[in-house]
Amino acid sequence: MSGVAKAHANRRNSVVQAVAEVSALLGDRLSTSDAVREQHGNDLTWNPGAAPDAVAFVNNTEEVQKVVQICSKYESPLIPFGTGTSLEGHIAALQGGICIDVSQMNNIIEVNAEDLDCRVEAGVTRKMLNTHLRDTGLFFPIDPGADASIGGMAATRASGTNAVRYGTMRENVMSLTAVMPNGAIVKTASRAKKSSAGYDLTRLLVGSEGTLGVITEVGLRLFGIPESITAAVCPFETVDQCCQATIMAIQIGLPIARIELIDEENIKAINVYSKMNLAEKPTLFLEFHGTPLSTKEQAETFSEIAADLNGGPFEWATLEEDRNRLWKARHDAFWATKAMFPEKERFSTDVCVPISRLAECVAETRADLEQNNVFGPIIGHVGDGNFHVILFCDRSDQEEYKRVMGVYERLVLRAIAMDGTCTGEHGVGTGKMKFLEAEHGEGLNVMRTLKKAIDPLNIMNPGKIVSL
C-alpha cells in the first residue's frame, strides 16, 4: 500500500469516529441516509460526484465550530454545502468525510438601511434576502441565475447578469464570519466601507470554495432599488458588432446594469421553444437603472451607438410588462437550448477575457464548434467579457465525447492565451483544476502555500482548487 493510499485509508477509519462524535452532538440532524448523502455529493454537471459519509445540518456558527473541531481531531474531510447549485464539482466528497449543510442557518441577522449593508447567515438564499428587503427600498443585486445561498455565492465568488454595474461577490461581500480549519471563529472585517487595517481576509475567503474555512455569516453591500428600470433589445449582424457596441457603451461611461449577448444559435432555439419570431441574429439584451431621466438618456445613447454599427431595430420599454416581454427570450435561453436535443446532456462552462478580445474569442469558439460538429449555444455577460458555452453531448458516444472535450479544452486555453481566465464565475472545483497551472504559473505555488498554512491537515474540501 502506497503512502498516500495508506493515509487515505487511515483517514477513512477516523471518519467513522468523527461521524459518531458529530452524531452525538447533533442527534437526528446528522444524516447518513443514502439519499441525503447522494444528493449532497452530486451536482448536475459532468464533474464526478462522490457522496460524503454523513451530512450535518448545523444551526449556528458554534455548531459549525464543534463539527470542525471534531473533523480536525480525527483528520476527517469536511465539505461545506449551501444549495448544491455550484457547477464544477465543488461539493463532491472525493475523500469521503462530513458534509456541513448550512441551509438551516437562514436568519437575516441585521439590515442597516442607512449604511446600505446587511448581515445574513450563510444559508440565506439571494431570493430570501431580496424578499426580506422588499419593504426597505433596497436590494442585493448579485444574480447568478440559481437561487444560491449567500454563503455558497461568497465561497465561489459568484456574479451573473448584474455584475457589469454592481460588481461580483468580490466587491459586494464586506465581511465574513468563518470557522477556520483549527476551529477558530474569525470575523474578517468591520462594517466600515473601506479599511487598510492589515491583510484582506475577506477576499482571501471569497472564492476559496470551502478549502480554507467554513463561511457561516456574510456581511453584504446593498443598493437602493432604482427609481426607473428600462429594458432594451437590439439585434446586430455579427457578434463582433455586439461586442463593439458594448465596448463603446462602457468606454463612454454608460452605467449599464445588464448587457447580455445571445448568439444566433441560441436565438434559433428560442424561436422554436418560445414560439417567437426574433431575427435570427446575435442579439444584445440590456437593462438600464436610474432616474426616469437618466434611464431614458442611457437608452437613447445606446440606440445611437447601435445605429452607428447598423444594429437594430432597437426596442426599449420601461413598464414592467413590456420589459418582461422584451427579456423573455433571455430568460428562456437556457431551457430553449435543452429542447433542441432533449436526449443529450448539457454542460455549461464559462470563460472570461478582456472585452477587446471577446468578439475574436467567441468567433474562434464558434468556428471550432462548427468544425467539430458540436452543438454549443453561447450566452455572454458581454459587459464583463464573460461568456458561457452550453456544450451538448451524448456521453455514451465515446467519439462525440472526445470531440466535445476537445472543443472545451481549446476554449479554456484560448481564453487564457487572450489574457483571460479559465472561469469568470463558475469557479474551479475539480473541473477547472487542470487549467490553473497554465493560468497562474508560479501563483499556483503561492495558492498551495496558503492552503497548506491555513489547513495543514487538508481537511477542508480536499482535492478542490489546489491539490497538495
Added chain:
Amino acid sequence: MSGVAKAHANRRNSVVQAVAEVSALLGDRLSTSDAVREQHGNDLTWNPGAAPDAVAFVNNTEEVQKVVQICSKYESPLIPFGTGTSLEGHIAALQGGICIDVSQMNNIIEVNAEDLDCRVEAGVTRKMLNTHLRDTGLFFPIDPGADASIGGMAATRASGTNAVRYGTMRENVMSLTAVMPNGAIVKTASRAKKSSAGYDLTRLLVGSEGTLGVITEVGLRLFGIPESITAAVCPFETVDQCCQATIMAIQIGLPIARIELIDEENIKAINVYSKMNLAEKPTLFLEFHGTPLSTKEQAETFSEIAADLNGGPFEWATLEEDRNRLWKARHDAFWATKAMFPEKERFSTDVCVPISRLAECVAETRADLEQNNVFGPIIGHVGDGNFHVILFCDRSDQEEYKRVMGVYERLVLRAIAMDGTCTGEHGVGTGKMKFLEAEHGEGLNVMRTLKKAIDPLNIMNPGKIVSL
C-alpha cells in the same frame, strides 16, 4: 545575549554581506550615503524612522528578483519604497537591511483603451499616469492627496476623495506582478474583469505593505473622463446634518464622485489662511460626474436634500474656473490648519466607521478634543464614513504629548467599538499595529499564519502589520 537579540545580531552581520553582493550587482545604483539612507527610512510623521543599511535603485522586475534572492540568502531585511509618502512608519528599516527603491521603474507598460485598463511599473506616480492618459479620454481616479507611486498605493490600499464613487485600490487593482520572498515572480491575475479561478492573490498583496512581496508592476482599471463635472459647496448647522445629507444622497443612489466634510474648526482656519469669508459652519464639498443632464440632475437633487435639512446656501458650478473657486477651501484645508500653530508638529490620523455612526463618532471626538484642550481639525471623506483628525502637538511638552496621545487612542478605539476600523486608508505600518488585536481578534492569528507561510525568514519589511 537573548535569543532574539542574537538573531538580530546575526542578521546584522549578514546584511553586510547582502549589501556587498547587491553592490556588485547594481554598481552605483546601490547607495550607502547617509543622506540617501536617512531620506529612505524616515517619513514625515511621528512614527519612529530608521535608516536602511543601503538603498537599491532597481530598474526592472528581474533586478528586484536578484536583490530579493540575495536578501533571502543572507536573511537580510528588505523594505520596498515608492515615494516615501506613507504615513504610518511603513518605510522605517527597523531591523536595518536594504531598501528597494522602485522610483526608477516608471514605465507605463500598456494602455488598453478598449478595455479601460492599463499596466504600469510600480514607480509610476498617479500624476504621471494621468498626464500620460490625457489624450486617451481616460483617467485613473484614485487620489490619496500625495503624488504617490502606484506600487505604494497598491501596497497600502490607498484611496482618497474619489473613493465614494470609484472605490479604492482594492477595487481598482486588477492584477499585480510581485517578487515573493522566495524570489518567485508572480503575476496574480489576468486582464479579465472578473475571475473565479482560485485564491485572490491580487487582494492578498493589495494592502500588504511590502510584508509579503515586492510589487513591481500593477494592472489598473481606468475610467472615461466624465463629459461634465459639477462642483458644489453647502454649509450646514451641524456635523450631524452633514452626515444625514450624505446618508440620504447615498441611499437614493446619487452617484456622487466626491463628498467631503470640513468641520467648523477647519473652516475657521481656512478663512484666516486663505482670506475667505466662509460661514464658520460644518461644510460639505461635493463633485458630480456624468453627462451635463445627469450632473445637473444630481446637483438639483442634492440641493433638495440639503434644503430639507436646513442646509445652505447650496452653491454649484460647472465651469472649471468656478469649480476651482468653490473647492479652493477644501484644497487649502490641510495647509490652513498648519498656519494656526506653526510652532507645533501635526500628525494626521484616520479612522473609518459605518456612515450611520459617523456623526456620533465625529461629535464624541470633537468633545474629547475640547475637553483635553487639543487642537484637532477634522476633514472627512464622509461618503465612506472615513475621516482624518489632524492632531497638533509640541512633543517637547510631555504633558501635552500625553493628552494628545490619549485623544488619539480613544479615537481609534471609539471607531473600532462602532464596528469601524482603525484605519480607512493610511494603513497599519508600525503606528496602528497595537490596535489590530482589538479590531481583528482571532483574525490577527490568521494574518500571522499568512505572513509566516509566505515569508518564513521574515525578511520582507519586518515589524510591520504583524509582529512574529
